[in-house]
Amino acid sequence: MRPSDLPQVRALRLFDSMEDESFAALMQASYLQTFPAQLDLIHEGEPADFLYVVIEGCVELYASSNGREATMAMVHPVGSFILAAVLKDVAYLMSARTCARSKLLLIPAQNVRDALGSDDGFARAIVQELAGCYRGVVKEYKSLKLRTSVEQLANRLLRYNKERCDAHGAFELPYDKKTLASLLGMTPENLSRSFNTLKPYGVEVNGAQIKLTDVKALEALAKPHPLIDERGN
Amino acid sequence: MRPSDLPQVRALRLFDSMEDESFAALMQASYLQTFPAQLDLIHEGEPADFLYVVIEGCVELYASSNGREATMAMVHPVGSFILAAVLKDVAYLMSARTCARSKLLLIPAQNVRDALGSDDGFARAIVQELAGCYRGVVKEYKSLKLRTSVEQLANRLLRYNKERCDAHGAFELPYDKKTLASLLGMTPENLSRSFNTLKPYGVEVNGAQIKLTDVKALEALAKPHPLIDERGN
DNA sequence: TGGCGCCATTGATCTGGGTCAAGTGCGGTG
DNA sequence: CACCGCACTTGACCCAGATCAATGGCGCCA
Numbered sequence: 265m266r267p268s269d270l271p272q273v274r275a276l277r278l279f280d281s282m283e284d285e286s287f288a289a290l291m292q293a294s295y296l297q298t299f300p301a302q303l304d305l306i307h308e309g310e311p312a313d314f315l316y317v318v319i320e321g322c323v324e325l326y327a328s329s330n331g332r333e334a335t336m337a338m339v340h341p342v343g344s345f346i347l348a349a350v351l352k353d354v355a356y357l358m359s360a361r362t363c364a365r366s367k368l369l370l371i372p373a374q375n376v377r378d379a380l381g382s383d384d385g386f387a388r389a390i391v392q393e394l395a396g397c398y399r400g401v402v403k404e405y406k407s408l409k410l411r412t413s414v415e416q417l418a419n420r421l422l423r424y425n426k427e428r429c430d431a432h433g434a435f436e437l438p439y440d441k442k443t444l445a446s447l448l449g450m451t452p453e454n455l456s457r458s459f460n461t462l463k464p465y466g467v468e469v470n471g472a473q474i475k476l477t478d479v480k481a482l483e484a485l486a487k488p489h490p491l492i493d494e495r496g497n
Numbered sequence: 498m499r500p501s502d503l504p505q506v507r508a509l510r511l512f513d514s515m516e517d518e519s520f521a522a523l524m525q526a527s528y529l530q531t532f533p534a535q536l537d538l539i540h541e542g543e544p545a546d547f548l549y550v551v552i553e554g555c556v557e558l559y560a561s562s563n564g565r566e567a568t569m570a571m572v573h574p575v576g577s578f579i580l581a582a583v584l585k586d587v588a589y590l591m592s593a594r595t596c597a598r599s600k601l602l603l604i605p606a607q608n609v610r611d612a613l614g615s616d617d618g619f620a621r622a623i624v625q626e627l628a629g630c631y632r633g634v635v636k637e638y639k640s641l642k643l644r645t646s647v648e649q650l651a652n653r654l655l656r657y658n659k660e661r662c663d664a665h666g667a668f669e670l671p672y673d674k675k676t677l678a679s680l681l682g683m684t685p686e687n688l689s690r691s692f693n694t695l696k697p698y699g700v701e702v703n704g705a706q707i708k709l710t711d712v713k714a715l716e717a718l719a720k721p722h723p724l725i726d727e728r729g730n
Numbered sequence: 731t732g733g734c735g736c737c738a739t740t741g742a743t744c745t746g747g748g749t750c751a752a753g754t755g756c757g758g759t760g
Numbered sequence: 761c762a763c764c765g766c767a768c769t770t771g772a773c774c775c776a777g778a779t780c781a782a783t784g785g786c787g788c789c790a
Contacts, residue, residue, distance in 0.1 A: 308724055327639045330720045334642040336635070348628035354730050357635050380624065387620050391613065394627035395581035401631065402569070402590050405638045406560045409567040409682055413747070442767065449642055454747055456769055471756095471768095487563045491541055497587050646777070675737065687777055689739055704738090 269296065269319055272342050273369060276317070278393050281385035290379055295370045305360040305368070312349035312356055314370040317342060321366025324443060325358040335446035337404075338363075338439060347393060350376050363439060396497070403492050410492075413450045417458045418486035419493055420448065421467065425476050434475040441472075502529065502552055505575050506602060509550070511626050514618035523612055528603040538593040538601070545582035545589055547603040550575060554599025557676060558591040568679035570637075571596075571672060580626060583609050596672060629730070636725050643725075646683045650691045651719035652726055653681065654700065658709050667708040674705075 270291065273279060279287055296319070299305065305316065308327060316323070323339040336358050339345045349356050350373040379386050407416055428435040437444060445455035459469050465485050466478025476482055503524065506512060512520055529552070532538065538549065541560060549556070556572040569591050572578045582589050583606040612619050640649055661668040670677060678688035692702050698718050699711025709715055 327643060327724075329639065329643045329722055329725060330648075332643045334639075336638070336642075348631045351624055351628045352632070352730065354632075355724070357632060357639070357724055381621070384617070384620075387617075387624065388614070391584055391620065391623055391627065394624065394631060395584045398581045398627060398631040398634065399585070399587075399590055401634050401638060405569070405634060405641070406562065406567075406590070408638070408641055409569075410560060410562045410565045415563075440767075451748060452768065453749085453770085457747085460769095489562055491560075491588065491590055492562060497585065673737075684778060685738065686740085686779085690777085693739095 269367075269369070272319065273317060276342055276344070278344060278347075278389050279386070281389050282379070283383050283385060286379050286383040286386060290371060290375055293372050293375045296367065297370060298365070298367045299362045301362055301364050301366075303362045305362065306346070306356050308357055308359045309355050312346060312352075312354065312373050314346075314373055315344060315350045315376050316346055316360070317344045317369040317371065319367040319369055321362055321364045321368075322439065323360050323366060323368070324363045324439075325360050326446075327358050333446075334449065335443055337401075338443070338447065340438075344393075347390070347397065351380065351390070351394075353377065363443065399497070400495065403495075406492050408449055413448060413454060414458045414461050415486055416448050417455065418462060418465070418467075418482055419488050420444075421462070421474060421476065422479070422482060422486055422488055423493060423495075424474070425479070432475075433477075434473055437472040437474060502600075502602070505552065506550060509575055509577070511577060511580075511622050512619070514622050515612070516616050516618060519612050519616040519619060523604060523608055526605050526608045529600065530603060531598070531600045532595050534595050534597050534599075536595045538595065539579070539589050541590055541592045542588050545579060545585075545587065545606050547579075547606055548577060548583045548609050549579055549593070550577045550602040550604065552600040552602055554595060554597045554601075555672065556593050556599060556601070557596045557672075558593050559679075560591050566679075567682065568676055570634075571676070571680065573671075577626075580623070580630065584613065584623070584627070586610065596676065632730070633728065636727075639725050641682055646681060646687060647691045647694050648719055649681050650688070651695060651698070651715055652721050653677075654695070654707060654709065655712070655715060655719055655721055656726060656728075657707070658712070665708075666710075667706055670705045670707060 273291070274287060305323065318339050318341045320341055323345065324335055325337045325339065325345060326333055326335050337345075345360060346356055353373065380390060407419070411419070424435050424438065428438070441455055442452050445452045448455070450458070459467065462482070462485075465482045466476055467482065468475040468477060506524070507520065538556065551572050551574045553574055556578065557568055558570045558572065558578060559566055559568050578593060579589055579591075586606065613623060640652070644652070657668050657671065661671070674688055675685050678685045681688070683691070692700065695715070695718075698715045699709055700715065701708040701710060
């Protein structure tokens with residue numbers, strides 16, 4: 265574990281109120297590994313051996329059933345994934361693969377559970393993290409149930425615009441369109457069409473580069489709502 | 498609070514490892530209320546003032562956006578709802594209404610948070626409960642993303658059959674078909690049609706009474722999978 | 731008992747999105 | 761540079777499910 269990565273991990277809400285000794289012990293037991301792109305890290309149904317933290321790169325969580333596959337979430341630095349399975353010591357519900365060359369911290373599940381039992385600050389942070397994860401997936405579930413594909417895309421673009429807009433008023437899509445389509449629960453063909461549908465609402469597309477030239481019109485179509493679109497609470 | 502309801506509540510995994518004094522204090526601060534059917538208990542967006550426990554009856558959690566509404570979950574005795582919002586002291590993401598005359602225990606949110614901070618057994622139980630809630634909604638999200646409406650209904654019927662099958666090999670739907678349709682993310686018309694689609698697979702429908710006469714054939718269509726269909730872990 | 735409201739079913743029609751296929755562009759490799 | 765593979769776009773066609781409308785059944789109420 266490179267010492268320069270430690271502050272980044274320590275600053276995660278999950279770990280920031282942990283006792284120094286607990287945190288040091290947990291990091292001592294952990295592994296920092298670099299993985300190439302398109303590598304399967306875990307498979308749904310397997311027992312949860314590690315809690316994963318993305319230090320660099322990007323990880324796709326996906327699910328498969330009956331010959332079908334869907335992207336469930338994307339994890340960026342310095343996010344963690346698969347916490348619930350680790351805490352309950354049960355099987356993963358989703359598989360994970362890197363979508364770029366990635367550096368990941370692997371924390372043995374048993375050590376996480378031990379620390380939960382011995383460090384109150386950690387336990388409280390875990391409660392807040394789990395509650396946040398729960399609310400995050402409820403929001404995604406709401407979006408899928410209550411919105412059309414075009415509406416979902418419009419809201420996603422508004423969020424990216426808010427988070428990533430550069431000096432030219434444009435932003436770059438955080439991952440390829442095929443993955444974005446799967447994340448939104450549609451086919452790549454339909455994503456392409458949805459972008460075209462949004463053209464009259466000021467959405468200019470140049471590959472992965474997007475520029476929103478009429479945010480007001482797009483918002484009128486998208487109808488963003490904090491109870492679905494806000495992240496982090 | 499009627500003393501006869503206490504053991505039921507105490508036996509909930511959320512409370513069963515709580516210190517006696519903590520539990521008594523929490524119950525002392527709580528209210529037991531009876532509500533008629535079709536009564537709105539909370540509205541999404543409101544601050545979380547209480548943790549709710551269903552003692553008798555049934556509660557529907559639903560979400561609204563942009564003129565659309567969808568059932569998100571149904572809560573039976575002795576289940577709780579809205580735990581994450583209580584713990585994070587943030588707004589509810591879903592509204593709730595009774596779908597039958599219901600007796601509910603209302604536990605003030607601040608008291609729950611206080612108990613979380615002072616009772617380790619409770620904190621640990623909350624972690625397990627939240628992790629379970631998270632995994633439950635991930636499974637619902639997976640089902641919606643990966644299955645057709647007919648497949649969802651087939652799996653739902655198989656689950657009810659397993660849970661509720663009586664001596665005649667039949668079971669009663671746990672709520673009206675309109676609600677079931679909304680829970681499965683379809684219209685009542687389409688639910689009706691889906692039942693007809695399942696007829697050749699041995700699904701006999703008489704109002705709310707259902708009989709599965711060829712479970713094997715239905716399973717071949719439904720393709721149940723524990724990572725989506727199992728509840729409780 | 732009659733009237734009303736609501737749920738559920740059924741039919742006709744529509745539509746958002748999927749499937750299939752072909753074409754284009756781009757990056758990587760030898 | 762040529763070739764290949766893959767992502768993405770576009771068009772044609774299909775279809776699962778929604779919408780709209782009508783009907784029947786049931787429970788409730790005066």
